Each structure stands twice: as structure tokens, then as C-alpha cells.
Amino acid sequence: MLTIKNLQAKVEEKDILKGLSLDVKPGEIHAIMGPNGAGKSTLGNVLSGREGYTVTGGEVLFNGKNILELDAEERAREGLFLAFQYPVEIPGVSNLEFLKASMDAIRLHRGEEAMDSMTFLKLAREKCKAVNLDQNFLKRGVNEGFSGGEKKRNEILQMMMLEPKLCILDETDSGLDIDALQVVAEGVNSQRSPDRSFIIVTHYQRLLDYIVPDFVHVLADGKIVKSGGKELALELEEKGYSWIENGEA
Amino acid sequence: MSQEVEKYIKSEYEAGFVTDIDAETLPPGLNEDVVRFISNKKGEPEWLLEWRLKAFRIWQEMEEPQWAHVHYPEIDFQAISYFSAPKSMEDKPQSLDEVDPELLRTYEKLGIPLHEQAVLAGVANVAVDIIFDSVSVATTFREKLAESGVIFMPISEAVHKHPELIKKYLGSVVPQKDNYYSALNCAVFSDGSFVYIPKGVRCPMELSTYFRINEQNTGQFERTLIIADEGSHVSYLEGCTAPMRDENQLHAAVVELVVLDDAEIKYSTVQNWYPGDSEGKGGIYNFVTKRAVAHTNAKISWTQVETGSAITWKYPSVILKGDNAIGEFYSVALTNNYQQADTGTKMIHLGKNTKSTIISKGISAGKSQNAYRGLVRMNPSAQGARNFTQCDSLLIGDKCGAHTFPYIESKHPSAVIEHEATTSTVSDDQMFLCQQRGIDPEKAVSMIVNGFCKEVFKELPMEFAVEAGKLLEVSLEGSVG
Numbered sequence: 171m172l173t174i175k176n177l178q179a180k181v182e183e184k185d186i187l188k189g190l191s192l193d194v195k196p197g198e199i200h201a202i203m204g205p206n207g208a209g210k211s212t213l214g215n216v217l218s219g220r221e222g223y224t225v226t227g228g229e230v231l232f233n234g235k236n237i238l239e240l241d242a243e244e245r246a247r248e249g250l251f252l253a254f255q256y257p258v259e260i261p262g263v264s265n266l267e268f269l270k271a272s273m274d275a276i277r278l279h280r281g282e283e284a285m286d287s288m289t290f291l292k293l294a295r296e297k298c299k300a301v302n303l304d305q306n307f308l309k310r311g312v313n314e315g316f317s318g319g320e321k322k323r324n325e326i327l328q329m330m331m332l333e334p335k336l337c338i339l340d341e342t343d344s345g346l347d348i349d350a351l352q353v354v355a356e357g358v359n360s361q362r363s364p365d366r367s368f369i370i371v372t373h374y375q376r377l378l379d380y381i382v383p384d385f386v387h388v389l390a391d392g393k394i395v396k397s398g399g400k401e402l403a404l405e406l407e408e409k410g411y412s413w414i415e416n417g418e419a
Numbered sequence: 420m421s422q423e424v425e426k427y428i429k430s431e432y433e434a435g436f437v438t439d440i441d442a443e444t445l446p447p448g449l450n451e452d453v454v455r456f457i458s459n460k461k462g463e464p465e466w467l468l469e470w471r472l473k474a475f476r477i478w479q480e481m482e483e484p485q486w487a488h489v490h491y492p493e494i495d496f497q498a499i500s501y502f503s504a505p506k507s508m509e510d511k512p513q514s515l516d517e518v519d520p521e522l523l524r525t526y527e528k529l530g531i532p533l534h535e536q537a538v539l540a541g542v543a544n545v546a547v548d549i550i551f552d553s554v555s556v557a558t559t560f561r562e563k564l565a566e567s568g569v570i571f572m573p574i575s576e577a578v579h580k581h582p583e584l585i586k587k588y589l590g591s592v593v594p595q596k597d598n599y600y601s602a603l604n605c606a607v608f609s610d611g612s613f614v615y616i617p618k619g620v621r622c623p624m625e626l627s628t629y630f631r632i633n634e635q636n637t638g639q640f641e642r643t644l645i646i647a648d649e650g651s652h653v654s655y656l657e658g659c660t661a662p663m664r665d666e667n668q669l670h671a672a673v674v675e676l677v678v679l680d681d682a683e684i685k686y687s688t689v690q691n692w693y694p695g696d697s698e699g700k701g702g703i704y705n706f707v708t709k710r711a712v713a714h715t716n717a718k719i720s721w722t723q724v725e726t727g728s729a730i731t732w733k734y735p736s737v738i739l740k741g742d743n744a745i746g747e748f749y750s751v752a753l754t755n756n757y758q759q760a761d762t763g764t765k766m767i768h769l770g771k772n773t774k775s776t777i778i779s780k781g782i783s784a785g786k787s788q789n790a791y792r793g794l795v796r797m798n799p800s801a802q803g804a805r806n807f808t809q810c811d812s813l814l815i816g817d818k819c820g821a822h823t824f825p826y827i828e829s830k831h832p833s834a835v836i837e838h839e840a841t842t843s844t845v846s847d848d849q850m851f852l853c854q855q856r857g858i859d860p861e862k863a864v865s866m867i868v869n870g871f872c873k874e875v876f877k878e879l880p881m882e883f884a885v886e887a888g889k890l891l892e893v894s895l896e897g898s899v900g
Binding site: 218222246267 | 846847848849851852854855856857858859860862867869870871872873874
């Protein structure tokens with residue numbers, strides 16, 4: 171699914187990723203944890219092709235394709251989805267309109283016809299229900315006036331609609347209360363399938379109580395310094411990141 | 420923004436073609452003889468010629484206004500031709516079948532519904548008056564409208580058929596001496612639309628005028644007069660385009676609306692005059708005076724989508740003369756490349772409990788300058804009057820400018836005036852969210868801009884709202900880069 175080899179990237183002349191390697195197979199869930207400033211969010215941004223992040227070395231293959239050569243929208247159409255840590259508002263553009271434009275673009279890329287409006291609307295309502303958002307949210311501007319929790323649920327709604335191959339969740343749990351956290355986790359779990367993979371970037375272990383990962387990696391100073399199973403997360407919770415950073419492990 | 424995007428740039432102004440047609444065009448220049456020529460050409464009565472000459476003399480004494488936030492080389496009014504008409508129009512065709520097919524094809528290419536058959540088949544419920552350079556080419560559905568007493572015809576014809584209405588109302592809202600360009604218009608106006616809606620009549624269809632400048636070096640000076648008699652209602656639309664030419668062309672129109680007691684006029688404009696090329700060469704100078712008088716309980720709603728013209732200088736205004744009158748102004752003004760716009764409204768409250776609403780959305784891209792200029796005046800008689808103004812600017816890129824010049828004068832202690840203003844940009848975060856969801860950058864910008872304009876678009880008649888959205892998309896092409 172995704173192979174990252176020795177990835178190096180910088181932001182505004184500052185090296186952030188310093189040789190990161192990761193291999194994600196279909197159906198797997200990988201959690202990436204690490205202290206602030208380790209490069210967790212940078213990883214998601216680099217993979218999804220955000221402007222301002224410069225790749226200085228290494229390679230990223232997504233289903234065999236070198237995606238570093240593609241524009242952000244092309245990567246998205248290939249099936250790479252990023253759930254944002256801070257979803258931005260787009261006033262006046264309804265959620266429904268936004269989702270339709272997004273789905274149309276992705277389906278066109280796959281060589282499929284645009285979904286007819288009725289089927290689309292029905293699907294959108296169904297997914298709305300699944301993430302516990304009132305249907306009125308479909309008519310409202312994208313994230314316009316949404317609470318923090320509603321914004322995150324909206325991200326999951328988009329993910330469900332677009333059915334990506336690889337989902338990167340960038341600290342989706344930050345700022346969520348326990349109820350919202352459960353809704354988000356249920357949403358993700360319902361999307362688990364043998365041909366869909368997840369990279370879950372998080373600072374805290376608690377999200378992993380609900381979304382159980384196959385692998386946990388610790389990112390520190392731009393590199394993966396330790397990898398293990400789900401128990402690694404618990405160990406981190408207990409000992410803190412300094413345990414790894416100080417090279418005691 | 421990525422280089423990928425620059426590939427999408429080069430936008431084409433779709434209405435930029437020239438119709439190859441034999442025209443009778445006056446040589447450039449302006450003097451009393453030109454005024455007499457135009458008046459004579461229309462077979463006007465003596466009083467109207469005198470009215471024009473008076474305006475011309477006033478104009479000669481006036482100076483070009485300098486206060487607008489726009490810059491352009493001095494206009495040589497002697498280098499402009501003040502009259503041009505297709506030769507085939509000389510023998511005044513009686514129906515569409517007799518109109519030069521080349522002219523009809525022009526409108527077909529522009530997507531304007533002229534054939535009543537097609538319209539009746541449900542394409543759109545709109546009657547159209549089409550003005551080509553200095554003359555009206557055709558007006559559709561006149562018979563059908565006449566059944567309900569609605570008069571919809573070229574103003575040059577109304578001068579002959581309804582002299583009492585013309586004499587009473589022409590210049591009653593925008594007098595000859597009002598301003599430099601309106602004085603010029605009074606002197607040399609050639610054609611335009613005339614509408615009269617009788618007492619208590621709700622006009623059975625949308626009325627529309629489509630303005631087209633075709634000839635080179637020609638100015639267009641049209642004049643529109645709409646009278647809504649007591650308790651009547653009409654929705655009127657206007658559209659404008661011109662060919663792409665390297666030199667600037669002048670368009671100085673006057674629109675007067677008279678809205679009598681309990682009547683309502685909804686006036687919508689989609690202005691898409693040629694804006695000039697991406698280097699700022701060519702384009703229309705759009706210097707327009709639009710004003711309405713609202714009598715007791717009357718309502719006027721101006722909605723405008725301004726995407727064209729090299730320079731726009733335009734302030735559709737409402738004089739709220741009668742008690743409880745309502746004035747509304749909804750505007751989207753988009754400038755790209757080197758376009759300049761100085762546009763807004765004036766709401767003059769005279770009557771008691773009069774209300775006005777101003778929603779202005781300015782979008783600047785490229786190296787353009789976009790200014791909102793508005794006046795809200797509460798006169799000493801305007802007891803209990805209210806105004807709400809919202810003025811939003813959206814910037815795309817970092818080489819453009821947005822300016823707001825609100826003037827507020829309140830002379831009655833009970834008047835309430837609210838003013839809100841915001842300035843925002845199309846942010847990188849918004850762009851990235853769209854791209855990360857597979858939407859290409861051009862589409863993303865147009866979606867974000869359309870969202871920004873939503874409050875105004877919802878005021879447009881439906882067919883126009885769709886057209887306006889598309890127009891924004893085209894006008895924005897190349898703004899991401």
C-alpha cells in the first residue's frame with residue numbers, strides 16, 4: 171500500500187523529517203506517536219502534498235506509484251485521505267456542495283460516472299447519521315460555525331463518503347471529549363477493511379483504546395526510533411516520551 | 420501556487436467576437452450638430468432636441484469627476500463616435516423574421532433567447548429588448564405583454580408612442596445636470612428600454628435588456644426608464660458584452676426607476692463588458708448613473724454582478740421618498756488582472772420608517788483595485804429610518820487591493836444605522852482542504868468565491884444566478900498562480 175524510504179523533508183529551511191521509513195500493508199492500522207515537534211503533522215502534510223513542505227530526499231510509493239511527483243489533488247484522487255487536526259471553514263460553500271465536488275473529481279479520476287444527485291443525497295444522509303451529525307449540517311457551510319467535535323466528525327463523514335485507500339488521521343483526537351472520541355473511533359472502525367489502511371497520528375494513547383492498531387511507531391526528531399505492537403502505546407503512556415528520547419530503551 | 424495551475428491560466432473572454440456587419444457610424448467628434456443629428460435620426464419632437472441641447476451645454480461647463488479610486492488616461496471625447504447603427508436597421512424591421520440574420524446569430528452565440536417559440540417551449544420566461552450599439556434591434560413578447568397593459572419597447576419608440584410618460588418622467592430621477600456622465604448621456608443617448616407597468620399589475624414575465632457594443636471607437640449611451648405605477652410589480656434584468664479590442668471604449672448609461680406607491684421593482688444586472696486583456700490593454704470604461712425613487716410603501720431592489728469592464732464607476736441608488744419605502748442593494752464586484760472598480764450605492768432616506776439594506780461583496784484578484792463607496796443619509800424628515808450595511812472584501816493573491824469608503828450622515832436622532840465590514844483572503848488552508856479532497860485549484864477558488872457571494876446570488880432570478888456563478892468562474896481564470 172504505502173512504502174516510505176528514508177524520507178527527508180524541510181519546512182522553511184528547517185529540516186523536520188530526517189530519514190523516515192515506514193511500510194504499511196493493505197488493511198493495517200499504524201499508530202504514530204511522539205512528542206511535540208517530532209514531525210508527526212509534517213508527515214501527513216508531506217504525504218498529502220501540501221505546499222510549503224519540501225522533500226529533500228527519499229521516496230514514497232503509494233500502490234507502486236511515486237506520489238511525490240503528484241499534485242495534492244492528484245494524490246487525493248489516487249485514494250490518499252488526510253483528516254485534519256484543525257479543519258478550516260469555507261463560508262457559504264455547503265457541505266453537500268463540497269462533498270459532491272470532491273466525489274465527482276475522485277470518481278472521474280477512477281473512470282466512474284458522477285453519482286446522481288438522489289443517490290448521493292441518500293448516501294450523505296446515511297453517513298451523517300453514522301457520525302451522529304444532524305442532517306442540517308449538510309446544508310451548512312463547510313465547518314462554518316461548527317464546534318471542535320463537529321468539525322472532527324465532519325472529517326470522518328468526508329472520509330466515509332470518499333472511501334479512500336489510505337487514511338491519515340492527524341491528531342484527530344485532540345480537543346475531543348470522550349463521547350466525540352467514541353463517535354470518531356466508531357467511524358474509523360466501521361471503515362476498516364482488508365484493502366484500506368490507516369495511519370493514526372496521535373499524541374496520546376487514549377484514542378488507541380478505541381481504535382486498536384496493528385503497529386505502534388515512535389517518531390522522535392524526524393525519525394522512527396522505535397516500533398512495536400499495540401502494547402508499546404501503553405508503555406509510552408506510562409513512561410513518557412523521554413524514556414525513548416533519552417535513549418534508555 | 421504550483422506551476423501546474425498556471426497551465427489553466429489563459430482565460431478567454433467568450434463574448435469577445437466581432438459581428439461583421441454594415442453599419443452607419445458617425446465620424447468621431449462631439450458638438451451640437453452631433454446632438455442634432457442623433458435627435459433627427461430618431462425623428463424626435465422639438466422639446467426633446469432642446470432638452471438634449473440644454474444637457475450638452477451643461478456638460479460643456481462641467482468637469483470630469485476625479486474623486487473615484489480609479490486611474491486612467493484622460494478621455495478624448497472628440498475621438499469617440501456617438502452614433503452607430505447596423506444599416507439593415509434603417510428600414511425598421513417589423514418582426515424578428517425581418518431582422519438581419521447576422522445580427523440574430525450574434526445573440527444566438529451569446530446565448531440570448533430571442534425566438535419566442537423557443538422561449539415559450541420553456542427555455543426561459545423572459546421578454547428581451549436587444550440594443551446593438553446605438554439602436555434597439557428587437558423586442559420580444561410585446562403583444563403578450565400588451566395584453567396586461569405592460570409597455571416594453573425601445574425608448575426611441577416610446578418618445579413617439581407615449582410622449583406624455585416620457586415628458587413627465589425622463590430626467591425626473593437623474594436630471595441633466597446631475598453629473599458629468601449623466602449630462603453627456605442626456606445629450607447623446609441613442610436608445611435603451613422603456614417599461615411601464617400599469618396600476619396593480621404584476622408583470623407576467625421577466626423583462627430583460629441585452630446591451631452589446633460592436634463597432635470600434637464607438638461609445639454606447641443608453642437610457643433606461645422604468646415606471647412602476649401604484650401597486651405594480653416587475654422584475655427586470657440587464658446583461659452587457661462587447662468585443663475584445665485594444666482600445667478603451669466608453670459606456671455611459673443612465674437608468675431611472677420610478678416606483679410609485681405600493682409598487683416594487685427588482686432590477687438585476689450581470690455586467691460582463693470586455694475587461695481588457697491580462698496586461699490591462701483595452702476594455703470598457705463603464706461610467707453609469709442608476710437611480711430610483713421609491714414612493715410610499717414602495718420597494719426597490721438593485722442586484723448587480725459586476726465582472727467586466729476595465730473601469731467600473733457605478734452607484735445604483737435609491738431615494739426613499741415616501742414613508743415606509745424599502746431600498747435594497749446587493750452587489751458582487753469582481754476585479755482581476757488590471758481591472759478597477761469603484762462601485763457601491765446611495766440610500767437617501769427622506770420618508771418616515773424607511774428601510775435600506777446594503778450587502779456588498781468585493782473580490783479582488785490579480786493586480787486589480789476594488790473599492791466600495793457608499794452613502795447612507797438620514798434626512799431630518801426620516802424619523803425611525805433604518806439602514807443595515809454589510810461590506811465584505813475577499814482578496815486573492817497579494818498584488819490586488821480592496822478599499823471601503825462608507826459615508827454616513829444622520830440628521831434624525833431616531834434613525835438607526837448599522838455598518839459591518841470584513842476583509843478576508845482565500846487562504847492556503849482552504850485551498851489545501853479542497854485539493855486534499857481531490858478538487859483542482861481553479862475549481863476550489865471558484866467554489867470559495869461563489870460561497871462568499873452566496874447572499875447576493877440568492878437575490879438573483881434563477882437563470883441569472885447560474886449564469887453569474889459561471890461568469891465568476893470564467894472571470895477568475897488565471898487568478899490562481
